[in-house]
Every structure is written in C-alpha cells, then in structure tokens.
Amino acid sequence: MASRNQIHQVIVLKSQAFGEIHRSLTLYSAEEGIIYATAHGTQKIKSKLRPFTEAFGRYKAYLYLNPVKNQYKLNDGEGLKAFHSGHESIEKFYTASLFCEMILKSFGGGTEHSQLYELIDQSLEILENMTENKRIYLLLQYLYRFLKINGFSLDLANCDSCSRKIAPEETLFYHHSQDGLFCSQCQSRFPADQLPLPPGARKYLDTTPALSLISALEISLEKNTALNLKMLLFSCIQGLLEGPLNSLKQSKEFI
Ligand SMILES: [Zn+2]
Known part of the structure; x- marks a missing residue:
C-alpha cells in the first residue's frame, strides 16, 4: 500500500478554484506522473499554501494520501521556483x-x-x-x-508518397491535408x-x-x-x- 505521507518534487500543471476557498491542483512528478491534489483554504489571505497553487510553479510537495478516498491533499511545499514571467509576457x-x-x-x-x-x-x-x-x-x-x-x-529521409530517398540538398514539403512529407516531384500534386x-x-x-x-x-x-x-x-x-x-x-x- 502506498505510504500516506509522501514527498514529491512537482510542477503545477493546472490550478482551479474548488469550493469557495480551496483549489484543486494537477501536479506532475517524475516518479508518480500526474497527481491530483487538493489544497485547502488557499483563498484565505494568511494561507501558507497559496504560493504553491500558482500554475507552472515547481517545488517539493508534502502530500497526504487519503487511502479511503484515494485522494491527495497538499500539506506543505518547500523550495518554490515560481514562474513570474507569465505575468509580464x-x-x-x-x-x-x-x-x-x-x-x-x-x-x-x-x-x-x-x-x-x-x-x-x-x-x-x-x-x-x-x-x-x-x-x-x-x-x-x-x-x-x-x-x-x-x-x-x-521520417525525414524518404518521400511519403513515392518512397524515394531524399538527397541531403533537397527540400521536403509538408502537406497538412495529406499529413505527409513529400519530395519536390510529388508535392506538385498537392x-x-x-x-x-x-x-x-x-x-x-x-x-x-x-x-x-x-x-x-x-x-x-x-x-x-x-x-x-x-x-x-x-x-x-x-x-x-x-x-x-x-x-x-x-x-x-x-x-
Ligand atoms: Zn515523392
């Protein structure tokens, strides 16, 4: 059985409001892949969890797995690298x-x-x-x-239509409607x-x-x-x- 308290280095892929003061997070971890977790009370001004709910942030997450509901809860975070430039650009x-x-x-x-x-x-x-x-x-x-x-x-080496090998100095043509890469002879058909x-x-x-x-x-x-x-x-x-x-x-x- 998975341990109830888990620590994972994560990236916040998605953060959404949940109820009036909570957020539901979609986190990504190298070991576990995608983790769905809730962060409680993050809309409160004094919430220490709030910075850890911003999209694109990366940090060490302290998670609790509720074995009955099979749900993760974010208890704390550490070493946050926030993505500030998303606000400016x-x-x-x-x-x-x-x-x-x-x-x-x-x-x-x-x-x-x-x-x-x-x-x-x-x-x-x-x-x-x-x-x-x-x-x-x-x-x-x-x-x-x-x-x-x-x-x-x-396949960048052969034409998708005539299967001819493409010479290094040739140009290939990509056609979205045909979803293929064609040589200069075949491309004139599209x-x-x-x-x-x-x-x-x-x-x-x-x-x-x-x-x-x-x-x-x-x-x-x-x-x-x-x-x-x-x-x-x-x-x-x-x-x-x-x-x-x-x-x-x-x-x-x-x-
Ligand atoms: Zn061809």
Whole structure:
C-alpha cells in the first residue's frame, strides 16, 4: 500500500478554484506522473499554501494520501521556483500553458515520466529567463523532444508518397491535408497548404536532439524555416495526442 505521507518534487500543471476557498491542483512528478491534489483554504489571505497553487510553479510537495478516498491533499511545499514571467509576457504565459497541456493530454507520457519531467522542468526554467527572439527555438526543441519521448518518429529521409530517398540538398514539403512529407516531384500534386522544409530544417531535427537543451538553443534557423517547422511539429503533436490543443486554439498568434 502506498505510504500516506509522501514527498514529491512537482510542477503545477493546472490550478482551479474548488469550493469557495480551496483549489484543486494537477501536479506532475517524475516518479508518480500526474497527481491530483487538493489544497485547502488557499483563498484565505494568511494561507501558507497559496504560493504553491500558482500554475507552472515547481517545488517539493508534502502530500497526504487519503487511502479511503484515494485522494491527495497538499500539506506543505518547500523550495518554490515560481514562474513570474507569465505575468509580464503573454507569449511566455501561453507557451508555458502549451507545455503543460501537452503533458496533461498525453496523461503524463505513459511510463516516461522522468524524461518528460526533466524536459518540462528545464524548459520552464529556461523560458522564465530567456529573451523573446529565442523563444521559438525552445518551442521547437520542446515539441520535438516531447514527440521523441512519446515514441513518435518523423521520417525525414524518404518521400511519403513515392518512397524515394531524399538527397541531403533537397527540400521536403509538408502537406497538412495529406499529413505527409513529400519530395519536390510529388508535392506538385498537392499545391495547397504546403510547408517547405529545406535541408537546414532536416539537419536541425537530425542533430539538435542529441545536444543538451541549452546547447540546442544556440542553433538558429532562417525565420520562415523555423516558423514552418513549428507548424509541422504542431500538426504532429495534435496527431499524436489525437485532438486539438486548447492553448493553440485560443492563442496561436502568441505562440
Ligand atoms: Zn515523392
């Protein structure tokens, strides 16, 4: 039987009002995955728990598991790293929301909690302190690493239509309606809504995942290439998660 008192390093994926003075929290932990917990009395001015109920915060949570109801209660927190920049930058707020929603929609990534936890933990830390012009690269890295951790692979070496091997200097074309990557000959059959992925974009996807997240952010792309890659990865993510992401529906222009 699980121990009643538990300590987990967590990230607040979601925080919602519950009753008049409580909050219900969706937390993410490297060991347990997603944990639903209630924080009592947090709307009271003197509540010591209040800072631990803010979305995107990361801290050591002291939890109590009620074995009868099988519910967690947050008793205390320690070592809070709050996400302050979400109040100042709407772009950062929605980016952090997207990071969290992807984890919620994937049910915490099955058994890959520790890798996924490390990814979102590092990404929130970097996002908090980064300049806006670099944010797209964090987004690309987060999206692509999330796909890989969840076992999704993108075939960048062959055409999805004729199966021809793509030469290193060729451009591939992604077609949303066909959900495929096509060579220059095949792409002319689907002229609408195509996103060209030049060799640089493919090289970027091939090489950057092996780097540390910080090092990968040093590598930049031509602006349109980065934007096309972002659209391609959004499409792959929504395919993997089998549905649209609310953060994208509400705020695509900010992300
Ligand atoms: Zn082809």
